Amino acid sequence: MDLGLKGRKAIITGATKGICRATAELLAAEGCDLAICSRNPDDVADAVAALSAHGTKVWGSACNVRKAEEYDAWLKQAAAELGGCDIFVPGVSAGGGMEGEKSWYRNFEIDVLGCVRGVDTLFEFLKDSGNAAVVFISTTAAVETFMAPMAYNALKASLITYAKQMSQVHMKRGIRFNVVSPGPIMVPGGAWDQIRAQDEGFYNSIVAQQPDGRMGDPDEVARCIAFLASDAASWVTGVNLIVDGGFTKRVQF
Ligand SMILES: NC(=O)c1ccc[n+]([C@@H]2O[C@H](COP(=O)([O-])OP(=O)(O)OC[C@H]3O[C@@H](n4cnc5c(N)ncnc54)[C@H](OP(=O)(O)O)[C@@H]3O)[C@@H](O)[C@H]2O)c1
Structure with a gap:
């Protein structure tokens, strides 16, 4: 199946590591030009050099989206x-955290406004594309009770509603809005790797809830993001695609 991604121009934030780095690799391999950022200029320079090996244009610079x-x-x-x-x-x-209002402001400014401001600033470019795709990253912790009450879980949930509303208004302008909601994903040095080091019992209890007994891989989420971003998903808008290997137990009608 041709995803039709060749020559497309993709902007991805936080793409030096984890799921977004895997997405950047995949989109570059499929022929997309890329712009990426993270806060660390050395990491951005390294990622730009590595991603450029796919032969498309890759630009990046350090930026704190907050x-x-x-x-x-x-x-x-x-x-x-x-x-x-x-x-x-x-x-x-x-990320997660239970520091009271500090966590709520941090997650609001980064997780929510990072999406809202991004769409607002890029809106004319997305409209001019005539065939644009926005993919937000939520989490299974937004759709099922997980761990403890947390700003991260609740504010990530807001992205699902926002994407649906935007999808209704902007499909006629050729802009699709979708969400992927990953379950627990193992990123070397990332949140679950740190949890494993600090509390192996809790980590093992999460792995035990996975039907196939493992955490997900960033590539498994990246492939879903690439699909939603591609022409192969030309009539898919306003969905929340759960990518969790069966971690969530609800029936999604
Ligand atoms: N991993 C999981 O289990 C999981 C599960 C569900 C949903 N998700 C979601 O998937 C997305 C990616 O998660 P991940 O675990 O793959 O991430 P990650 O490995 O922690 O990578 C995060 C990336 O974002 C950059 N970053 C962090 N804060 C930033 C800021 N303020 N401004 C600019 N860049 C910043 C990091 O680089 P610097 O630190 O150098 O800036 C890094 O490149 C997130 O939205 C997360 O909520 C993850």
Whole structure:
């Protein structure tokens, strides 16, 4: 199946590691030009060099998406460097945490506004594309009770509603909005790797809930993001695609 991604211009935030890095690798391999960021300039330079090996244009610079002006300027430069934007994956998250209001503000500014501001700033480019796709990254912790009450879980859930509403308004402008909700994904050095080091019993209890007895791999989520971003999903908009190997137990009607 031809995904029709060749020559598309994709902007991905937080793409030096984990799921977004895997997505960047896959989209570059499929022929997309890319703009990427993270906060660490050395990591961005290394990722740009590695991603460039696929032979497409790859641009990146350091940016903290929590800083509104810096993020806005970065997005505009990213679109200018690529000459437009067909695909937007705002993947940065503040992660989980239970520090009261601090966590709520952090997750709101990074997880929620990182998507909202990104879409607002890139909107004209997405509209000009005529065939654009936005993919937000939520989590299974948004759709089923998980661990403890947390800003991360509740605010990630807001992305699912926001994507659905945007999908209704903007399909006629050629912009699709979808969400992927990963279950637990093992990223070397990432959240679950740290949990495994700190509390192996809890980590093992999560793995035991997986029908196939393992954490997911970033590539398994990246392939779903690439599909939703591609022409193969041309009539798919407003969905929340759960990518969890069966971790969630509800029936999704
Ligand atoms: N891993 C999982 O189990 C899992 C499950 C469900 C959903 N998700 C979601 O999937 C997405 C990716 O998660 P992941 O676990 O793959 O991430 P990750 O491995 O922790 O990577 C996060 C990336 O974002 C960058 N980043 C972090 N804060 C940033 C900021 N303020 N501004 C710019 N860049 C920033 C990081 O680089 P720097 O730190 O150098 O900036 C890194 O490149 C997130 O939205 C997460 O909520 C993950």
